[in-house]
Amino acid sequence: MDFATADALNQAIRLLSLRHRAxxxxxxxxxxxxPGQEALLLELDRTGPxxxxxxxxxxxxxxxxxxxxxxxLEASGHIRRTPAPTDRRATVVELTDAGRDLAGAVKALWCELADETVAGLDPATAAGLPAVLTAMTANVDSRNRAHGAGHGKGVKRNTLTQ
Structure with a gap:
């Protein structure tokens, strides 16, 4: 990829990330x-304790x-922590009733934010974005590199520098 294309791509991703978070x-x-607390609430809502x-x-x-x-979130009454029954060093986190209600409100906001983010895009393009963005995230995920995984699918490696 040439620098102009790389710069345009990287700038677009950076600006989207900043503006989406704001x-x-x-x-x-x-x-x-x-930001971040909603992800924790939604994760507990999806998976349970x-x-x-x-x-x-x-x-x-x-x-x-x-x-x-x-x-x-515990101080605000949205989650509770209890010692894990099988490992005293671990703490189990779960939603309270107030946390489940808040997770419902977050879901509504998340739908609103997603609609704003893809406004004006063709529905088929918008529907394909999660897969594309997930693949892009995997390509740059440092945890994959730390565990010896290869680069993302479709990424060419320079064999001269290996």
């Missing part, structure tokens, strides 16, 4: 949430970030 923050603020290490993996966050989110 818009999400604006939508979440009236609910008393900060989880230990914090599982949440960290699922959210792609460092454990200290999850711990801070959990503490704030």
């Amino acid at each position: 818009r999400a923050a604006a939508l979440l603020a009236p609910l008393g949430l900060h 989880r230990i914090q290490a599982q949440l960290s993996d699922a959210l792609g966050c460092e454990p200290p970030s999850v711990t801070l989110m959990v503490k704030k």
Whole structure:
């Protein structure tokens, strides 16, 4: 890929990321949430109770970030923590009734944000975006590189530098 194309692609991704996060923050603020907390609530809503290490993996966050989110959401009454029955070092996190209600409100906001984000796009293009963006994320996921996985599908490696 030439520099002009690479620059245009990287700038577009960077700006989308920044603006999407800012818009999400604006939508979440009236609910008393900060970006990232909604992902934790939605993960618990999807999966049920989880230990914090599982949440960290699922959210792609460092454990200290999850711990801070959990503490704030527990203080606001949206989640509760209990010791894991099989491992006293682990903590199980689950939604409270208030947390389930908040997750429902977040789902509505998430639909609104998604509609805003894809406004004006052909429906078929919009429907294909999750798969494309997931593949792009996998291509740059440092966790894949740390575990010795190859580069993303379709990425050519320079054999002269290996």
